[in-house]
Amino acid sequence: MPQKTAPDSFDAFQARLVEVTENSPKRLRQCADYVARNADKIAVSTVAEMSRAAGVQPSAFMRFCQLMGYSGYSQMQKMFRENYDRRWPDYTTRLEKLRASGDESPTALLAEFVEAGRSSLEMLAGSLDARSLETAVDKLCAASLIHLIGLSRAFPVAAYLSYTLEKMDVPAILHDRGGNLDHRHAIGPGDVLVAISFAPYTEETLELARFARDRNCDVVAITDALNSPLHGLGAIALTVSEADVGSFRALSAPLTLAISLAVAVGSRRNEQK
C-alpha cells in the first residue's frame, strides 16, 4: 500500500492528505481529518497522544502513517520536526511583523482585525451580564418555536443561529425577508423572538420585535449598545460591543455570543427530553 515515496515537504504532505481522505475507511479518515486540523501538533506529540485526540487506536494511527507513505509515525514526525523551524513563528512577533509591513497591505489589515477581534472577545467575557444570559436561555428553552431576525450586518449572526439550532433539533425559523415575504403571523403564543441589530438599526427588525411584544411573546435582543432601540421594548438584552478597524467591524463577539446561546439552549433542551 505505501508504494509512493514519503512526502518530504509540507506541500507534498498536504497533497497526499487530500488523496488519502477521499476513499478511506472510517478510522483512517478520522486520522486524516484530525491531522488536517492539527498538523502542527505532530512535531511534539506521541502516537498515543495523537491517536487518542483523533479518537482512534494507536494501531489505526500507524496504518494512517503508512497510508501517507511513511514507514511509521517516527518517519512522519521526523519530517515535521525538520520542517518545524520557521513555519509557525510565535504569535507576538508575527503580529508585529504583519503590522510593520505597511498600513495598506492585506496582512497588516488582517493583523488589525485579529487584534480587534481578540479584544472584543475579551470585553464580551468581561462585561456580558450573566443574569440576562441565563434568563435568555431559560426563555428560549421554554419556547415552542424560536423566531430569528437579523438584517444587513446582523444577518450572518441570525443565519448562524438558525444553522446551529436546526442542527440541535431545536425548532427555529429565520425571518430572512427572502422574496420580500413576511412570516410575522407565524409568531404565536409561547414563541420567542431573537432580534439582532446593530447601529444603524434596521427598521424592519425593530418592527418585528414590536409586533412580537404586542403578541405577548418574549424578545431576546442581541445588540451593540446601551442606547439601542431594542432596549425600549422590554426585551431581554444581551449587549455586546465590537472593536472597530477604521469604520469596519468584524462579528467575532456577536457570533461567539450567538453560538454559546444556541449550544446552551440546544443541550439543555435535549437533556430535558
Added chain:
Amino acid sequence: MPQKTAPDSFDAFQARLVEVTENSPKRLRQCADYVARNADKIAVSTVAEMSRAAGVQPSAFMRFCQLMGYSGYSQMQKMFRENYDRRWPDYTTRLEKLRASGDESPTALLAEFVEAGRSSLEMLAGSLDARSLETAVDKLCAASLIHLIGLSRAFPVAAYLSYTLEKMDVPAILHDRGGNLDHRHAIGPGDVLVAISFAPYTEETLELARFARDRNCDVVAITDALNSPLHGLGAIALTVSEADVGSFRALSAPLTLAISLAVAVGSRRNEQK
C-alpha cells in the same frame, strides 16, 4: 542546588538559566550557552541530539537538566511542549471536564467559546500564508465581477462578504441558492469566485468551484483544513482553522479573514479609481 521547584514557564526558565550560567563547571555552562541560543529546539529534539549539538555527553546534559530544577530531560521537554502552542489542552477535553464538574451554565460555555475564539484568531495571525492572501487580493481587485458561495455553516461568512463588498461599491454576487435558483451562467470570463466551505464540505459549493475553474475563472478558497477538496481544484487557498468547543465551532477566524479580504480589496479598488 537543584532543590528549587522546576520552572514551569518560559520566563522562569530563562531566569533560572541565568543563575545556572554564573558559576558552573565547563560542560554545564556549555549546555546552558547552547540552550540559551536554541531553547526552541528542546521541544522537538532528543537528549542525544541536544547534547551532541552542545558538544557534550548525554549524561552531562542530564546533569544540566537537573541543575535547572527538573527531574530529567523529559520533564524539561514537557514544559516546552506544553508551552509550545497555547491552544494545547484541547477544548474537547476541557469541555468534558467542565461538564464533569457540573458547571454547565451558559456563562461557562460562553467562556469556552471566547477562549476558543481568541486562540483561533491567534492561529490565524500566526499561520495564514501571506503570499496566498496577497495573491487573492490581487485577483479580486482585477475581477470584473466577484462571485461568492458558501452554504450551511459557511453561509454566514459568504453573506458577510457580500454585505461588506456591496458597502464598498465592489460588484459582487452571492450565490445563495434562494428559491433553489442557479446563477452559474452569470460567471463570465474575467470573473473570480470566492468559495467558502468547511468540513463536511458541501457538494454544491465544490461543484460551482469546478464549474468556475472549467471556465478559466480563478477560484479563491476559504477553507478549514489541509485536506479540503477545494485544494484539489488549483484554487488560491486561504486555510483557517477554528478551535472547537465540544463539536461546535464559532466562526471568528473565518469571518475575520473574510472582512480583512473584503476591506483590502475594497480600499485598493477605490484607490485605483
Added chain:
DNA sequence: CATTTTCTGGAATATATATTCCATTTTGAC
C-alpha cells in the same frame, strides 16, 4: 444468506530514548 475480504482493537514485541552508575580524569587547596 454464505463467503470472502477488509477493517478494527488490543495485546505482544521491538526499538529508541532517557537515565543512572561508576571508573577515570581533572581541578583546586594546602
Added chain:
DNA sequence: GTCAAAATGGAATATATATTCCAGAAAATG
C-alpha cells in the same frame, strides 16, 4: 607535588514509545 573533592565520559540499565501481529468484527461480494 599530594590529597581530596568535583567533574566527566561512556557503558549499563530502565523506561517510554513505536511498531507489529493476530483474532474477532464489520462490510462487501456473489
